[in-house]
Amino acid sequence: MMPMVPKTAVILAAGLGTRMGEKPKGLVKVAGREILYRTMHLLQKNGVKRFIIVTNDRYAPLYWEFIEGHGFPAEIVINPEPEKGNGHSLHLAKARVSGKFVLVMSDHVYGEEFIREALRGNGLIADRKPRWADVGEATKVRVRNGRVEGIGKSLDEWDAVDTGFFLLDEGIFKVTEALEREREGDYPMSEVVKRAKLEVTFLDGLPWIDVDTPSDLKRARRMLVKTAVKGTGDGFISRHLNRKVSTEISYLLAEKATPNQMTVVTFVLGVISAFLTLFSLPLAGILYQISSILDGVDGELARVQMRTSRFGGYIDSLLDRYVDGAFLALLAYSTLREPLWYLIALLALLGSVMVSYSTERFKAAYGKDAYSSIPALRKLPGKRDERIFLTMLFLLYPVETSVKALFLLLAIITNLRVVMTAWLVGNESADL
Amino acid sequence: MMPMVPKTAVILAAGLGTRMGEKPKGLVKVAGREILYRTMHLLQKNGVKRFIIVTNDRYAPLYWEFIEGHGFPAEIVINPEPEKGNGHSLHLAKARVSGKFVLVMSDHVYGEEFIREALRGNGLIADRKPRWADVGEATKVRVRNGRVEGIGKSLDEWDAVDTGFFLLDEGIFKVTEALEREREGDYPMSEVVKRAKLEVTFLDGLPWIDVDTPSDLKRARRMLVKTAVKGTGDGFISRHLNRKVSTEISYLLAEKATPNQMTVVTFVLGVISAFLTLFSLPLAGILYQISSILDGVDGELARVQMRTSRFGGYIDSLLDRYVDGAFLALLAYSTLREPLWYLIALLALLGSVMVSYSTERFKAAYGKDAYSSIPALRKLPGKRDERIFLTMLFLLYPVETSVKALFLLLAIITNLRVVMTAWLVGNESADL
Numbered sequence: 001m002m003p004m005v006p007k008t009a010v011i012l013a014a015g016l017g018t019r020m021g022e023k024p025k026g027l028v029k030v031a032g033r034e035i036l037y038r039t040m041h042l043l044q045k046n047g048v049k050r051f052i053i054v055t056n057d058r059y060a061p062l063y064w065e066f067i068e069g070h071g072f073p074a075e076i077v078i079n080p081e082p083e084k085g086n087g088h089s090l091h092l093a094k095a096r097v098s099g100k101f102v103l104v105m106s107d108h109v110y111g112e113e114f115i116r117e118a119l120r121g122n123g124l125i126a127d128r129k130p131r132w133a134d135v136g137e138a139t140k141v142r143v144r145n146g147r148v149e150g151i152g153k154s155l156d157e158w159d160a161v162d163t164g165f166f167l168l169d170e171g172i173f174k175v176t177e178a179l180e181r182e183r184e185g186d187y188p189m190s191e192v193v194k195r196a197k198l199e200v201t202f203l204d205g206l207p208w209i210d211v212d213t214p215s216d217l218k219r220a221r222r223m224l225v226k227t228a229v230k231g232t233g234d235g236f237i238s239r240h241l242n243r244k245v246s247t248e249i250s251y252l253l254a255e256k257a258t259p260n261q262m263t264v265v266t267f268v269l270g271v272i273s274a275f276l277t278l279f280s281l282p283l284a285g286i287l288y289q290i291s292s293i294l295d296g297v298d299g300e301l302a303r304v305q306m307r308t309s310r311f312g313g314y315i316d317s318l319l320d321r322y323v324d325g326a327f328l329a330l331l332a333y334s335t336l337r338e339p340l341w342y343l344i345a346l347l348a349l350l351g352s353v354m355v356s357y358s359t360e361r362f363k364a365a366y367g368k369d370a371y372s373s374i375p376a377l378r379k380l381p382g383k384r385d386e387r388i389f390l391t392m393l394f395l396l397y398p399v400e401t402s403v404k405a406l407f408l409l410l411a412i413i414t415n416l417r418v419v420m421t422a423w424l425v426g427n428e429s430a431d432l
Numbered sequence: 433m434m435p436m437v438p439k440t441a442v443i444l445a446a447g448l449g450t451r452m453g454e455k456p457k458g459l460v461k462v463a464g465r466e467i468l469y470r471t472m473h474l475l476q477k478n479g480v481k482r483f484i485i486v487t488n489d490r491y492a493p494l495y496w497e498f499i500e501g502h503g504f505p506a507e508i509v510i511n512p513e514p515e516k517g518n519g520h521s522l523h524l525a526k527a528r529v530s531g532k533f534v535l536v537m538s539d540h541v542y543g544e545e546f547i548r549e550a551l552r553g554n555g556l557i558a559d560r561k562p563r564w565a566d567v568g569e570a571t572k573v574r575v576r577n578g579r580v581e582g583i584g585k586s587l588d589e590w591d592a593v594d595t596g597f598f599l600l601d602e603g604i605f606k607v608t609e610a611l612e613r614e615r616e617g618d619y620p621m622s623e624v625v626k627r628a629k630l631e632v633t634f635l636d637g638l639p640w641i642d643v644d645t646p647s648d649l650k651r652a653r654r655m656l657v658k659t660a661v662k663g664t665g666d667g668f669i670s671r672h673l674n675r676k677v678s679t680e681i682s683y684l685l686a687e688k689a690t691p692n693q694m695t696v697v698t699f700v701l702g703v704i705s706a707f708l709t710l711f712s713l714p715l716a717g718i719l720y721q722i723s724s725i726l727d728g729v730d731g732e733l734a735r736v737q738m739r740t741s742r743f744g745g746y747i748d749s750l751l752d753r754y755v756d757g758a759f760l761a762l763l764a765y766s767t768l769r770e771p772l773w774y775l776i777a778l779l780a781l782l783g784s785v786m787v788s789y790s791t792e793r794f795k796a797a798y799g800k801d802a803y804s805s806i807p808a809l810r811k812l813p814g815k816r817d818e819r820i821f822l823t824m825l826f827l828l829y830p831v832e833t834s835v836k837a838l839f840l841l842l843a844i845i846t847n848l849r850v851v852m853t854a855w856l857v858g859n860e861s862a863d864l
Contacts, residue, residue: 310797311861317793318854321786329778332771339765342774346761346781353785354753357792361749364795365742422750429743 005047005119006100006167010093011036012086012189013055013063013106014079024059025211026106027066030220031254032305035109035211040072041306042115043102049073052096053106054089056082085188091176098170105164109220111207111227118165121201124148124193125167126160128202132209132223134216135161139190147197151190160200162190163208172196221304225251228303229296232371233359235383238296242385246296250304259302263316266294270323277331281403285395288327292388295320317356320384324352327391328410335403348407351414355382358421366432373432374424382417437479437551438532438599442525443468444518444621445487445495445538446511456491457643458538459498462652463686464737467541467643472504473738474547475534481505484528485538486521488514517620523608530602537596541652543639543659550597553633556580556625557599558592560634564641564655566648567593571622579629583622592632594622595640604628653736657683660735661728664803665791667815670728674817678728682736691734695748698726702755709763713835717827720759724820727752749788752816756784759823760842767835780839783846787814790853798864805864806856814849 013026013036021028026036033041040051051074055063060076067074075096079089090103102119110118118125126141127133140158142150151162175196179187207227209220225247234243253262270291276284298316302308332345359377362370371377387410394406425432445458445468453460458468465473472483483506487495492508499506507528511521522535534551536542542550550557558573559565572590574582583594607628611619639659641652657679666675685694702723708716730748734740764777791809794802803809819842826838857864 309861310864311858314793314797314857315854318786318790318850321789322782325779325782325786329775329782332778333775336774337771339769339774342768342771342777343761343765345774346764346778347757349778350754350757350761350781350785353782353789354750354757357753357785357789358750360789360793360796361746364792365746367799418750422747425746426743429741432742 006102007047007049008052008097008099009040009043009048009050009102009104010052010054010090010097011039011104011106012089013053013059014082014089015086015107016056016058016082024055024062024106026053027062028211028217029255030109030211030217031224032307034066035220036066036106037070038306039104039106039108039110039115040070040074042110042112043104043119044072045112046116046119048102048119051075052077052093054079054092055106056080081185084186085183085191087176087179087187087189087192088185090189090192091173091180091185094170094173094176097173100167100169103166103168105210107212108164108208108210109223110165111223113227114163114165114203114206114208117203117206118163118201119167121203122167123199123201125163125165125203126200127163127204127206127208128160129204130161130208131205132207132219133161133163134209134219137212138162138210141193141200143200147199148193149197151194160202162193163203164210165208166193166198167201168198221254222251224304225254225300228300230299230303232369232378233383235381235386237389238383238385241389242293242296245293246300249294250297250300253297253301254304257301259298259305259307259312262294262298262301263312263319266291266298267319267323269294270319271326274323274326274330277327278334281331281335281395281398284327284331285392288388289392291323292385295384317360321353321356324384324387325349328352328407331403332407335398335400336407341404341407344404344411345407347415348410351411351418352387354418355384355414355421358418362421362425368432370421370425374428376424377421380417380420382413387414438534439479439481440484440529441472441475441480441482441534441536442484442486442522442529443471443536443538444521445485445491446514446521447518447539448488448490448514456487456494456538458485459494460643460649461687462541462643462649463656464739466498467652468498468538469502470738471536471538471540471542471547472502472506474542474544475536475551476504477544478548478551480534480551483507484509484525486511486524487538488512513617516618517615517623519608519611519619519621519624520617522621522624523605523612523617526602526605526608529605532599532601535598535600537642539644540596540640540642541655542597543655545659546595546597546635546638546640549635549638550595550633551599553635554599555631555633557595557597557635558632559595559636559638559640560592561636562593562640563637564639564651565593565595566641566651569644570594570642573625573632575632579631580625581629583626592634594625595635596642597640598625598630599633600630653686654683656736657686657732660732662731662735664801664810665815667813667818669821670815670817673821674725674728677725678732681726682729682732685729685733686736689733691730691737691739691744694726694730694733695744695751698723698730699751699755701726702751703758706755706758706762709759710766713763713767713827713830716759716763717824720820721824723755724817727816749792753785753788756816756819757781760784760839763835764839767830767832768839773836773839776836776843777839779847780842783843783850784819786850787816787846787853790850794853794857800864802853802857806860808856809853812849812852814845819846 054077139162140155143159273287328349359370486509571594572587575591705719760781791802
């Protein structure tokens with residue numbers, strides 16, 4: 001935890017959205033979670049302890065229900081004139097805030113990486129290379145000497161896009177007070193930003209998007225799915241094939257399936273593929289590869305829907321080992337006859353479980369992820385996605401030799417990988 | 433860490449030992465480590481930051497070498513009159529100490545549990561049920577209202593034995609000052625204790641022993657070995673057979689072998705036992721069981737010799753899996769002919785690795801030991817020590833049926849155990 005993270009966040013949620021239906025935009029769900037749940041949960045996770053939500057009379061009861069349902073430590077401030085510019089909403093939070101605080105818009109979806117990095121910034125967080133937001137609709141800023149010089153939707157020259165995320169301190173209320181007097185309480189945030197000549201922190205290309213229309217919602221969902229890939233342990237096939245497909249599936253299922261459902265479906269398909277070895281090797285291999293692709297979906301959905309659980313990850317990885325074990329055991333049973341080849345199949349099965357054992361046992365011993373701690377591990381061949389893809393290839397036109405060659409290859413690759421892993425861990429052990 | 437642990441420890445090491453040879457007693461090694469290395473290392477691990485060693489002119493250079501060799505944050509105070517009582521040695525530390533501090537004797541060997549608990553106490557730490565020390569030779573204390581009333585080697589009535597470990601504060605120096613004047617600097621610690629009417633904290637039956645003679649040294653070694661068993665993951669056979677033998681072996685090897693040497697020896701024996709399945713099943717089974725007993729020795733030696741390493745534990749557990757895998761694979765190869773039985777052997781091998789995988793994966797996910805977190809896990813049958821013992825029994829009079837029965841039994845026990853583990857983890861998951 002950084003010691004500098006402000007303890008309070010002010011959320012502007014008074015605007016009367018029109019293009020998204022009756023619901024306040026902060027309570028519209030993306031991938032099963034309200035936009036504000038995402039923002040508040042991530043802010044809390046990164047050290048924010050208290051929230052001030054400025055909203056209007058009509059939305060207040062809905063926000064109360066939301067806050068209480070999730071147990072967020074939040075207060076609500078009513079803006080009785082929501083039709084006025086949202087600078088006034090900020091001003092209404094004045095009495096509840098002191099020192100440094102976060103200011104954030106209720107209709108922006110932020111990814112975890114954005115929140116984590118933005119909290120280390122200062123002033124207006126601006127993005128010079130927005131990757132997900134619609135730049136046409138966005139508020140642009142022109143920056144000079146690290147401070148805002150101009151701001152607006154239709155600036156001719158601009159340097160970056162306003163992300164709706166600010167780190168301010170109570171000094172900002174001097175500016176709002178002046179504007180209250182001059183404009184009779186009707187002025188937008190951009191006016192406050194310009195008048196305060198806010199400091200600008202650039203944060204480029206990280207996941208954030210403002211949601212104005214149903215099509216923005218879809219883009220938000222896609223953003224969340226694409227940034228939900230954990231990936232440190234992904235092999236070559238996973239990076240170049242499986243993840244491309246699995247994230248598309250996760251995108252389609254983001255609102256429709258739970259991670260647990262996908263774990264079950266993937267496991268059942270894997271077990272079916274194992275039994276298919278008794279009937280058709282090519283079909284078995286193809287279904288095995290399909291289950292390998294689907295195997296990414298439960299984890300992706302869990303991260304996208306903010307429903308990750310240690311138990312979910314635990315069960316998922318036990319089931320993966322059993323699918324692999326069952327596939328190799330039944331493949332051996334249906335194709336091999338000689339004891340020597342069974343011996344090789346036994347070693348292939350042993351190696352295949354040991355690949356996972358050697359990285360999980362590392363985490364148990366050292367308390368950190370093997371792939372992050374020892375990047376060289378990522379380059380070793382023989383990860384699950386690669387083994388399964390190889391298995392599928394060898395089973396496409398199966399002859400006796402090809403199945404035997406597969407077992408021999410698996411026995412060598414996997415056990416060699418374990419030896420190499422142990423060697424790399426030993427080499428790095430002093431620094432871990 | 434407890435916030436109350438004193439930052440400074442005074443070590444009395446001025447006494448001119450005679451029965452243990454030329455070396456100062458604090459530098460005599462037990463199981464490969466100087467007595468004082470053990471005490472200082474454990475105190476450091478539990479929060480002590482600074483040491484004051486009071487010794488004599490002759491020993492000072494040896495203690496300097498020791499301190500510098502290990503990089504301990506220690507100062508040395510010379511007692512020019514070591515022949516006088518050791519109360520004077522404590523008095524000499526006066527200028528270097530303020531507030532609370534630990535006082536400890538250089539010729540006592542303490543186990544980790546003792547040090548951890550003693551640091552939470554106050555005054556004199558006394559043991560009502562000394563398990564390792566020679567009570568005949570020990571200093572006894574009589575306690576009244578929680579304070580020392582009498583102290584000496586030959587008290588008629590006594591409540592507990594002085595462990596040589598004290599938690600004092602600077603007030604104690606008022607007592608030593610008075611005694612300096614009255615006794616011309618010649619008074620033992622027991623005099624200080626009595627005069628101060630020290631508070632007494634009882635700590636019963638934990639590992640500590642004072643070392644006066646070579647036979648005390650042997651008892652110290654035995655104490656360290658017997659208390660070095662980690663054991664949370666030990667199965668029935670391990671608790672009732674393997675550990676009894678392995679600690680005897682560790683006792684014999686404590687000064688003669690390193691943990692790494694024992695890891696290699698155990699692995700090689702295990703691999704030989706696996707290949708023996710090709711020649712003699714009873715011999716293979718017996719050697720496998722012997723390697724299972726020896727498997728405890730490397731960990732015991734590592735703890736006794738204070739040479740535990742995460743990498744050592746990591747490699748040891750990979751090698752165990754490979755010994756088990758090789759044994760089952762070669763046993764299957766040398767005895768089975770029908771594919772169906774190979775299928776069962778494949779499932780037995782899978783289950784056997786998965787038993788370990790399911791607990792190590794737990795630690796990786798939850799960051800704590802599975803057996804400590806979920807005690808019910810300890811009661812599930814199917815741990816390695818039990819499987820190996822069972823294997824040996826089935827191979828003593830091997831007929832075709834008995835080997836098949838063994839594989840079937842292993843396949844069922846191990847995989848059932850994994851299912852039960854997952855179920856228990858799921859049940860407890862919310863509280864973990």
